[in-house]
Amino acid sequence: MDINSLIIFLAIGALAGWLAGNIMKGKGFGIIGNIVVGIVGAVFGGYIFNYFGIAAGGLIGALITATVGALVLLFIVSLVKRG
Numbered sequence: 001m002d003i004n005s006l007i008i009f010l011a012i013g014a015l016a017g018w019l020a021g022n023i024m025k026g027k028g029f030g031i032i033g034n035i036v037v038g039i040v041g042a043v044f045g046g047y048i049f050n051y052f053g054i055a056a057g058g059l060i061g062a063l064i065t066a067t068v069g070a071l072v073l074l075f076i077v078s079l080v081k082r083g
Helices: 003-024 030-051 058-082
Strands: none
Touching: 003 030, 003 058, 030 058
């Protein structure tokens, strides 16, 4: 992985985490928190999309996948926090 790929990966993770934070709670989690939520969300999103046979390519597809996964992650975290 070269430096450009790493920067793009982190940027997509940060944007996906920020989007998910704004959708679920109405606020972000700071730059580091957004990156972590987005990256973990990207992994969840990849599993979810693969399970349902959905293919999303390109930067927009990666952003959508990461955002959906981050939303699922934040939803699960909110359920655990309540219980």
